[in-house]
Amino acid sequence: xxxxxxxxxxxxxxxxxxxxxxxxxxxxxxxxxxxxxxxxxxxxxxxxxxxxxxxxxxxxxxxxxxxxxxxxxxxxxxxxxxxxxxxxxxxxxxxxxxxxxxxxxxxxxxxxxxxxxxxxxxxxxxxxxxxxxxxxxxxxxxxxxxxxxxxxxxxxxxxxxxxxxxxxxxxxxxxxxxxxxxxxxxxxxxxxxxxxxxxxxxxxxxxxxxxxxxxxxxxxxxxxxxxxxxxxxxxxxxxxxxxxxxxxxxxxxxxxxxxxxxxxxxxxxxxxxxxxxxxxxxxxxxxxxxxxxxxxxxxxxxxxxxxxxxxxxxxxxxxxxxxxxxxxxx
Ligand SMILES: Cc1cc2nc3c(=O)[nH]c(=O)nc-3n(C[C@H](O)[C@H](O)[C@H](O)COP(=O)(O)OP(=O)(O)OC[C@H]3O[C@@H](n4cnc5c(N)ncnc54)[C@H](O)[C@@H]3O)c2cc1C
Ligand code: SF4
Numbered sequence: 001x002x003x004x005x006x007x008x009x010x011x012x013x014x015x016x017x018x019x020x021x022x023x024x025x026x027x028x029x030x031x032x033x034x035x036x037x038x039x040x041x042x043x044x045x046x047x048x049x050x051x052x053x054x055x056x057x058x059x060x061x062x063x064x065x066x067x068x069x070x071x072x073x074x075x076x077x078x079x080x081x082x083x084x085x086x087x088x089x090x091x092x093x094x095x096x097x098x099x100x101x102x103x104x105x106x107x108x109x110x111x112x113x114x115x116x117x118x119x120x121x122x123x124x125x126x127x128x129x130x131x132x133x134x135x136x137x138x139x140x141x142x143x144x145x146x147x148x149x150x151x152x153x154x155x156x157x158x159x160x161x162x163x164x165x166x167x168x169x170x171x172x173x174x175x176x177x178x179x180x181x182x183x184x185x186x187x188x189x190x191x192x193x194x195x196x197x198x199x200x201x202x203x204x205x206x207x208x209x210x211x212x213x214x215x216x217x218x219x220x221x222x223x224x225x226x227x228x229x230x231x232x233x234x235x236x237x238x239x240x241x242x243x244x245x246x247x248x249x250x251x252x253x254x255x256x257x258x259x260x261x262x263x264x265x266x267x268x269x270x271x272x273x274x275x276x277x278x279x280x281x282x283x284x285x286x287x288x289x290x291x292x293x294x295x296x297x298x299x300x301x302x303x304x305x306x307x308x309x310x311x312x313x314x315x316x317x318x319x320x321x322x323x324x325x326x327x328x329x330x
Contacts, residue, residue, distance in 0.1 A: 008249070014240075029220070033072070039251065048061070100128070104130060136199050136200065188303070197283070204277050
């Protein structure tokens with residue numbers, strides 16, 4: 001007898017956002033994570049994601065409560081500590097419980113390898129990997145936190161991507177017991193992160209910066225939404241969601257009623273970090289030399305010099321191009 005089963009072609013890509021405006025506002029992009037994790041929590045199952053501890057360490061935790069899950073919302077641009085979380089997941093799976101894990105692609109692969117080594121059936125394990133620009137070492141973030149607290153008081157809230165000035169604004173909000181930290185200082189760490197000055201050397205060689213994703217689902221910010229569906233381009237935030245497996249598809253089908261969504265038909269979802277690792281900033285060595293000498297206390301001076309270096313480098317490149325030189329140095 002012929003096998004008539006038609007194999008689905010993955011990834012199936014969607015643009016999505018949560019219908020709940022309050023959830024959307026608290027989420028980094030389109031609030032897909034809340035919709036999918038609700039499925040698990042409403043069934044008494046567990047979700048594993050990243051929260052800030054009391055002293056602002058990014059840590060992976062396991063929970064079956066919405067209050068703890070809500071703290072996972074918000075991207076934390078620093079390497080999270082996994083601690084012994086894989087053992088906790090192993091115990092739940094061995095007990096036939098369902099678990100949703102979200103993390104960077106290398107963390108997803110690490111977990112899958114661990115579960116495979118332990119010879120545990122992974123049928124109840126569901127994984128989401130994030131599109132990943134890279135992670136800085138927790139030591140740099142710790143120093144940034146220490147600098148802020150010494151100058152502005154005890155931090156009571158830290159948001160890398162609050163939507164006060166819209167999703168694309170990349171606004172950083174840090175509130176302390178003495179008030180709000182000025183935006184220029186609040187952004188000091190994320191400026192270094194987004195300019196790829198502080199991400200780990202291994203991230204510049206990342207083998208997971210590819211279209212072959214490791215999670216059942218991949219999520220990220222749908223930055224090129226305007227090319228695909230201008231109706232969603234209202235600066236409230238929209239996620240791109242890549243369905244990579246039958247398991248991922250089943251989850252999407254179950255949570256889609258909480259989402260406004262549409263199928264993506266072009267390549268507009270493909271981001272640089274899905275093709276190759278993040279390139280090192282040309283002034284990385286210079287930055288580290290200055291930073292190790294002066295730290296965050298001299299951030300403003302380092303940052304201004306860095307911006308000047310960048311402008312000079314761009315002018316040099318343009319001049320070299322005009323003059324027809326092939327190889328352009330920095
Ligand atoms: C370090 C990092 C780099 C990223 N790089 C890109 C990128 O280059 N392009 C892009 O489109 N999107 C990137 N993202 C993903 C994006 O910022 C959003 O997190 C994603 O779109 C989810 O949107 P949401 O509204 O559903 O998430 P939210 O509801 O805000 O949830 C965020 C989720 O991310 C998880 N998370 C938070 N911090 C970390 C961390 N340090 N390590 C692992 N998991 C974490 C949380 O557990 C939570 O599940 C990155 C995220 C992180 C954390
Ligand atoms: S860039 Fe690659 S190696 Fe670095 S955290 Fe992301 S997935 Fe891991």
